[in-house]
Amino acid sequence: xxxxxxxxxxxxxxxxxxxxxxxxxxxxxxxxxxxxxxxxxxxxxxxxxxxxxxxxxxxxxxxxxxxxxxxxxxxxxxxxxxxxxxxxxxxxxxxxxxxxxxxxxxxxxxxxxxxxxxxxxxxxxxxxxxxxxxxxxxxxxxxxxxxxxxxxxxxxxxxxxxxxxxxxxxxxxxxxxxxxxxxxxxxxxxxxxxxxxxxxxxxxxxxxxxxxxxxxxxxxxxxxxxxxxxxxxxxxxxxxxxxxxxxxxxxxxxxxxxxxxxxxxxxxxxxxxxxxxxxxxxxxxxxxxxxxxxxxxxxxxxxxxxxxxxxxxxxxxxxxxxxxxxxxxxxxxxxxxxxxxxxxxxxxxxxxxxxxxxxxxxxxxxxxxxxxxxxxxxxxxxxxxxxxxxxxxxxxxxxxxxxxxxxxxxxxxxxxxxxxxxxxxxxxxxxxxxxxxxxxxxxxxxxxxxxxxxxxxxxxxxxxxxxxxxxxxxxxxxxxxxxxxxxxxxxxxxxxxxxxxxxxxxxxxxxxxxxxxxxxxxxxxxxxxxxxxxxxxxxxxxxxxxxxxxxxxxxxxxxxxxxxxxxxxx
Amino acid sequence: xxxxxxxxxxxxxxxxxxxxxxxxxxxxxxxxxxxxxxxxxxxxxxxxxxxxxxxxxxxxxxxxxxxxxxxxxxxxxxxxxxxxxxxxxxxxxxxxxxxxxxxxxxxxxxxxxxxxxxxxxxxxxxxxxxxxxxxxxxxxxxxxxxxxxxxxxxxxxxxxxxxxxxxxxxxxxxxxxxxxxxxxxxxxxxxxxxxxxxxxxxxxxxxxxxxxxxxxxxxxxxxxxxxxxxxxxxxxxxxxxxxxxxxxxxxxxxxxxxxxxxxxxxxxxxxxxxxxxxxxxxxxxxxxxx
Numbered sequence: 001x002x003x004x005x006x007x008x009x010x011x012x013x014x015x016x017x018x019x020x021x022x023x024x025x026x027x028x029x030x031x032x033x034x035x036x037x038x039x040x041x042x043x044x045x046x047x048x049x050x051x052x053x054x055x056x057x058x059x060x061x062x063x064x065x066x067x068x069x070x071x072x073x074x075x076x077x078x079x080x081x082x083x084x085x086x087x088x089x090x091x092x093x094x095x096x097x098x099x100x101x102x103x104x105x106x107x108x109x110x111x112x113x114x115x116x117x118x119x120x121x122x123x124x125x126x127x128x129x130x131x132x133x134x135x136x137x138x139x140x141x142x143x144x145x146x147x148x149x150x151x152x153x154x155x156x157x158x159x160x161x162x163x164x165x166x167x168x169x170x171x172x173x174x175x176x177x178x179x180x181x182x183x184x185x186x187x188x189x190x191x192x193x194x195x196x197x198x199x200x201x202x203x204x205x206x207x208x209x210x211x212x213x214x215x216x217x218x219x220x221x222x223x224x225x226x227x228x229x230x231x232x233x234x235x236x237x238x239x240x241x242x243x244x245x246x247x248x249x250x251x252x253x254x255x256x257x258x259x260x261x262x263x264x265x266x267x268x269x270x271x272x273x274x275x276x277x278x279x280x281x282x283x284x285x286x287x288x289x290x291x292x293x294x295x296x297x298x299x300x301x302x303x304x305x306x307x308x309x310x311x312x313x314x315x316x317x318x319x320x321x322x323x324x325x326x327x328x329x330x331x332x333x334x335x336x337x338x339x340x341x342x343x344x345x346x347x348x349x350x351x352x353x354x355x356x357x358x359x360x361x362x363x364x365x366x367x368x369x370x371x372x373x374x375x376x377x378x379x380x381x382x383x384x385x386x387x388x389x390x391x392x393x394x395x396x397x398x399x400x401x402x403x404x405x406x407x408x409x410x411x412x413x414x415x416x417x418x419x420x421x422x423x424x425x426x427x428x429x430x431x432x433x434x435x436x437x438x439x440x441x442x443x444x445x446x447x448x449x450x451x452x453x454x455x456x457x458x459x460x461x462x463x464x465x466x467x468x469x470x471x472x473x474x475x476x477x478x479x480x481x482x483x484x485x486x487x488x489x490x491x492x493x494x495x496x497x498x499x500x501x502x503x504x505x506x507x508x509x510x511x512x513x514x515x516x517x518x519x520x521x522x523x524x525x526x527x528x529x530x531x532x533x534x535x536x537x538x539x540x541x542x543x544x545x546x547x548x549x550x551x552x553x554x555x556x557x558x559x560x561x562x563x564x565x566x567x568x569x570x
Numbered sequence: 571x572x573x574x575x576x577x578x579x580x581x582x583x584x585x586x587x588x589x590x591x592x593x594x595x596x597x598x599x600x601x602x603x604x605x606x607x608x609x610x611x612x613x614x615x616x617x618x619x620x621x622x623x624x625x626x627x628x629x630x631x632x633x634x635x636x637x638x639x640x641x642x643x644x645x646x647x648x649x650x651x652x653x654x655x656x657x658x659x660x661x662x663x664x665x666x667x668x669x670x671x672x673x674x675x676x677x678x679x680x681x682x683x684x685x686x687x688x689x690x691x692x693x694x695x696x697x698x699x700x701x702x703x704x705x706x707x708x709x710x711x712x713x714x715x716x717x718x719x720x721x722x723x724x725x726x727x728x729x730x731x732x733x734x735x736x737x738x739x740x741x742x743x744x745x746x747x748x749x750x751x752x753x754x755x756x757x758x759x760x761x762x763x764x765x766x767x768x769x770x771x772x773x774x775x776x777x778x779x780x781x782x783x784x785x786x787x788x789x790x791x792x793x794x795x796x797x798x799x800x801x802x803x804x805x806x807x808x809x810x811x812x813x814x815x816x817x818x819x820x821x822x823x824x825x826x827x828x829x830x831x832x833x834x835x836x837x838x839x840x841x842x843x844x845x846x847x848x849x850x851x852x853x854x855x856x857x858x859x860x
Contacts, residue, residue, distance in 0.1 A: 039769035053772060054765045061762050102765040115765055
């Protein structure tokens with residue numbers, strides 16, 4: 001009777017944070033749905049209780065269905081038959097179980113059949129689902145597309161598509177093409193308006209499309225003839241029932257094998273414009289992408305949690321040299337580091353989710369009425385925070401998921417290399433996380449501005465200003481020293497010139513330093529509230545301190561002439 | 571008139587996760603040490619009822635359970651999964667019932683509901699493993715019974731077709747309404763709670779639960795009658811006291827023994843074909859397999 005929500009107390013800790021009171025009040029518009037819908041909450045206590053109860057269902061389905069099916073899905077994978085993608089049997093069962101429990105459309109308003117949950121429990125559900133099956137987390141997570149339709153679509157489009165989500169309609173976001181991967185400005189799939197039928201027509205190829213045969217597709221296409229950059233791209237919604245897309249093939253991948261990745265040909269496919277022309281990439285995809293990045297964050301944390309638990313269990317059972325291997329310093333260090341990294345990146349994930357929550361709720365409110373000055377200020381603050389933290393979540397969580405699954409195999413030794421245990425699947429599943437929805441390198445590009453402009457530093461100082469109890473003070477002092485080291489290093493990097501190649505070359509080091517400081521500060525704040533995090537905080541701070549000093553030393557000793565050497569040996 | 575389905579369910583100690591303190595020294599079950607759960611095969615029965623409702627939209631599913639006031643927990647659980655309502659039959663007089671007294675009590679409760687088309691229940695409960703209550707209820711209601719049901723083949727206006735899982739194969743039978751069906755554990759697992767139903771019904775309580783928790787439900791029940799879980803006592807179901815509880819139970823437990831299974835003899839076999847062949851023949855001869 002596994003329940004992946006109730007067996008993980010950290011989740012409840014992150015669900016019950018003070019800001020949730022404001023978030024839920026805004027999201028529920030002062031509980032205006034109460035009385036209109038029999039499942040709408042009356043007040044905060046009622047709402048948070050519902051979050052908890054619904055997450056329990058997610059945890060139960062994940063523990064009992066998703067985790068059980070994961071291995072078979074990995075072996076069986078999806079296939080193409082009669083121009084349709086047939087999921088592995090387990091994938092279909094997973095999707096049905098979640099649909100029948102009414103869990104899709106978790107954050108959609110009730111008028112569209114959704115649960116109107118705030119973003120935090122939605123992200124938490126994604127984490128839980130991913131712990132059961134990292135590949136399936138994509139099919140679950142793509143309900144995010146509904147958010148985009150809700151935020152930017154016309155009433156007509158909303159009424160047509162949104163009520164289908166809760167009933168189990170699947171989604172895909174069709175962005176990448178053979179020549180447009182990281183560089184989405186190069187998207188070439190053509191959209192032209194068909195006057196006769198009063199609809200748009202899509203023609204061209206999309207590649208690497210996750211869940212490519214979804215019921216509802218959001219497609220980025222070039223609507224402005226003659227353009228070559230982002231300003232010529234618009235966003236469209238396509239309905240699978242139009243049957244105007246050919247599935248050319250599905251990819252044979254290293255991991256997340258249950259999640260079908262397709263190459264598609266759009267053949268004069270009828271579609272509707274979402275929002276305004278020319279804002280496709282500039283506004284809508286960027287918003288969707290931020291959500292998707294947080295989604296990968298949740299996916300990464302869930303997978304890391306799953307792997308860590310396997311490693312811990314095995315280390316308790318496996319005996320060598322007359323004792324269980326968890327008693328060897330080299331092994332327990334690995335295990336404790338995994339745990340500390342997961343705690344660190346999880347607190348960053350939910351801090352970000354709360355910022356996104358505040359942003360979304362205030363933004364939604366601004367559509368109903370003019371915001372008060374303090375609300376406008378609050379919106380700006382949280383928007384900035386969300387934008388600043390999202391690339392860090394994506395960067396660290398996906399890298400940590402890889403490190404944790406790598407170390408899990410190490411703890412297992414030879415057995416971990418065999419197909420007999422689930423950890424080799426987890427290791428393969430992890431590999432995509434640092435790549436899709438923006439590679440780690442692109443996250444650095446997104447974050448580096450915050451270093452130059454000092455926004456990270458300002459936030460770090462805000463965390464630092466939060467008082468902690470005496471037991472935590474020593475660690476707080478370490479954090480202050482680490483922040484000073486960060487400032488010195490940034491100053492040194494600035495001396496290269498913030499647009500120089502040397503600066504770009506060292507960007508990842510700088511972004512990681514900021515990331516360590518933010519995660520460690522958050523973890524110490526958690527430890528201050530709950531002793532459960534005390535050990536993780538200390539382990540993580542000491543670990544991060546050493547990592548930061550390494551980067552600081554590299555930048556301190558850096559001379560731009562070495563760049564030529566890097567190029568010369570290639 | 572709607573199609574009326576009754577599911578009989580029982581809250582049982584979770585005997586599948588038995589620890590050291592599962593039995594008391596006197597040989598009775600230590601209920602305090604075991605978590606109370608929904609009897610597994612009753613969940614299969616509930617799923618079968620829900621599937622019938624999926625096909626017959628006008629069906630109404632009521633759960634009947636007998637037990638202390640906390641048994642209302644499984645009524646809520648059933649409603650979360652899709653049942654329409656439920657009744658707890660609770661009375662100090664029914665304590666200590668054997669299968670005869672239990673089936674009498676439950677049949678009286680079913681009678682009180684009036685018109686009923688189908689009664690479903692699990693084949694047996696994991697605390698007693700008798701598999702007697704379902705058949706006895708059918709007898710007392712004077713309706714036909716289908717035991718060991720695994721799957722609903724079809725549901726029509728006049729009859730239901732059921733696949734039975736038997737020891738040596740399967741059997742498909744058809745029966746008119748009303749009838750009673752006992753459901754086997756090999757039937758489909760029960761669906762999970764539905765998010766919206768959980769949020770809608772999470773505050774539902776029975777009258778005695780409200781008293782125990784010191785909550786005033788008057789207003790809530792007036793505004794939302796669906797939040798009240800019905801409770802019936804012996805008088806409500808017009809039961810004769812002499813047929814209830816210990817008084818109405820002819821079964822008397824004479825003695826309970828703790829049995830420790832110990833290994834008696836062991837044989838080492840090689841992986842050779844002859845050894846495997848010999849083992850297979852021995853197992854078939856002893857009717858352990860085949």
